[in-house]
Amino acid sequence: MSQDDSSRVVWIMRKPRSLGNFSIETSYRTMQNAWPENLTRPHMHTASRFTTGILQRVAIWREVRALTFPLIHITGDIHFAAIGLHHASVILTIHDLGMLDEGGRIRRALKRLFWLTLPLRSCDHLIAVSHQTKEDIHRRSGYPLEKITVIPSVISPTFRRRDAQKNQPKPQILHIGLADNKNLTGHAEALSGLDVHLRIIGEPSPDQHSMLRSHGIDYSAASKLSEEEIQDEYAQSELLLFCSTLEGYGMPIIEAQTIGVPVITSNRSPMKETSGPGALLADPEDPESIRKAILEILECETTKATLIEKGFENAAAFSASRSAALHAELYDALRRKVQ
Structure with missing residues (x-):
C-alpha cells in the first residue's frame, strides 16, 4: 500500500x-x-x-x-x-x-x-x-x-521481562477478571486448602466475596490499575491462573509470558493456541485438573523454568x-x- x-x-x-x-x-x-x-x-x-x-x-x-x-x-x-x-x-x-x-x-x-x-x-x-x-x-x-x-x-510495550520475582510470605496466584467466564469459582475450588495467596484484578461482588470465604481462600483484590501497576502485579506473582471457560483471544496469557510468569490456562480454544507450549493446560470445569497444574508449578522448579522460557518464545511471535x-x-x- x-x-x-x-x-x-x-x-x-x-x-x-x-x-x-x-x-x-x-x-x-x-x-x-x-x-x-x-x-x-x-x-x-x-x-x-x-x-x-x-x-x-x-x-x-x-x-x-x-x-x-x-x-x-x-x-x-x-x-x-x-x-x-x-x-x-x-x-x-x-x-x-x-x-x-x-x-x-x-x-x-x-x-x-x-x-x-x-x-x-x-x-x-x-x-x-x-x-x-x-x-x-x-x-x-x-x-x-x-x-x-x-x-x-x-500487548502494550509497557509489559517487559521482570528483573526478579519479589519475595512473598506465600506464593501469589494471579487471577484477572470477574465475569462468569473468568472462572473465579473454579479457581477457588482448585485452591481450597493450599497455602497460597490469591491476588484478584477486579472488584469481586458480595456473592464472590462470600464464595471465596466459604472456600477458605486467602485473597486480596485491586482494580482500576494503570498498565505499570498491572505489570507490577504480574511481576509479584508465582503464576497466572487463567482457566477461563470462554475467551476471544486471551491477552493476559501473552502479557504473563512476556513478563516471565508461568501460565496455567484452559485446554480449550483459543487459549491453548494463544499459549502455545508456554503454559500448562487444565480442564476449566475440573477443579482437580486445575489444582494438579498449580501444584506442578509450585513444587517443580524445572517445570517452572521451562514454562518461563517457552513463554518468552511464544510471546515473541505475537x-x-x-x-x-x-x-x-x-x-x-x-x-x-x-x-
Missing part, C-alpha cells in the same frame, strides 16, 4: 474510561507505533461518547457516518457503528462474541441484531483475533470464512510489527478489489 492509500484509512476507537484494562485501545495504539516505516499510519478517531444507553450509541453511529474516509475500520466493541455504512469500505474487528449469550431472551436478540446481524451487512471484511473467534462468527452469522482474516491482538503489517496488507487488498 502506498503512503496515499494508508492515509485514507481511519480507525474508529471507542471512548476510553479513566482507568482499566482497555486491551482494544492498547492493541491498536501499539500497532500504530509499529506501523511499516514506508507507509503513513492510519488516522485514529476516538468516539466522543461512552458506549452506554441508546442516545449515546446513536450519537456514536451518526458521528461515524459523517466521516469521509474511503476505508473505515471499526476496531472493536462498538460494532453497531458499522450499520448502514455504504459510502466507504468497512472493516470490523471482532474480539469475541460471548456477550451475545448474556441476559434474557429479548436482550440477547437485540444484541445479536445490533452487534452482529445488522453491522455485518455493511462490512466488506472482518478481522478476528483468533481462529476460535473466526469460527464463532461464521457459526453464528454465516459470514463467509474467506472474508474473515485472523490477526492477533498485541509482535506488534507483524500484526501491523497484516493490517496494511489487508487494506491494500481491499483497495485493489474496489479499483
Whole structure:
C-alpha cells in the first residue's frame, strides 16, 4: 500500500474510561507505533461518547457516518457503528462474541441484531483475533470464512521481562477478571486448602466475596490499575491462573509470558493456541485438573523454568510489527478489489 492509500484509512476507537484494562485501545495504539516505516499510519478517531444507553450509541453511529474516509475500520466493541455504512469500505474487528449469550431472551436478540446481524451487512471484511473467534462468527452469522482474516491482538510495550520475582510470605496466584467466564469459582475450588495467596484484578461482588470465604481462600483484590501497576502485579506473582471457560483471544496469557510468569490456562480454544507450549493446560470445569497444574508449578522448579522460557518464545511471535503489517496488507487488498 502506498503512503496515499494508508492515509485514507481511519480507525474508529471507542471512548476510553479513566482507568482499566482497555486491551482494544492498547492493541491498536501499539500497532500504530509499529506501523511499516514506508507507509503513513492510519488516522485514529476516538468516539466522543461512552458506549452506554441508546442516545449515546446513536450519537456514536451518526458521528461515524459523517466521516469521509474511503476505508473505515471499526476496531472493536462498538460494532453497531458499522450499520448502514455504504459510502466507504468497512472493516470490523471482532474480539469475541460471548456477550451475545448474556441476559434474557429479548436482550440477547437485540444484541445479536445490533452487534452482529445488522453491522455485518455493511462490512466488506472482518478481522478476528483468533481462529476460535473466526469460527464463532461464521457459526453464528454465516459470514463467509474467506472474508474473515485472523490477526492477533498485541500487548502494550509497557509489559517487559521482570528483573526478579519479589519475595512473598506465600506464593501469589494471579487471577484477572470477574465475569462468569473468568472462572473465579473454579479457581477457588482448585485452591481450597493450599497455602497460597490469591491476588484478584477486579472488584469481586458480595456473592464472590462470600464464595471465596466459604472456600477458605486467602485473597486480596485491586482494580482500576494503570498498565505499570498491572505489570507490577504480574511481576509479584508465582503464576497466572487463567482457566477461563470462554475467551476471544486471551491477552493476559501473552502479557504473563512476556513478563516471565508461568501460565496455567484452559485446554480449550483459543487459549491453548494463544499459549502455545508456554503454559500448562487444565480442564476449566475440573477443579482437580486445575489444582494438579498449580501444584506442578509450585513444587517443580524445572517445570517452572521451562514454562518461563517457552513463554518468552511464544510471546515473541505475537509482535506488534507483524500484526501491523497484516493490517496494511489487508487494506491494500481491499483497495485493489474496489479499483
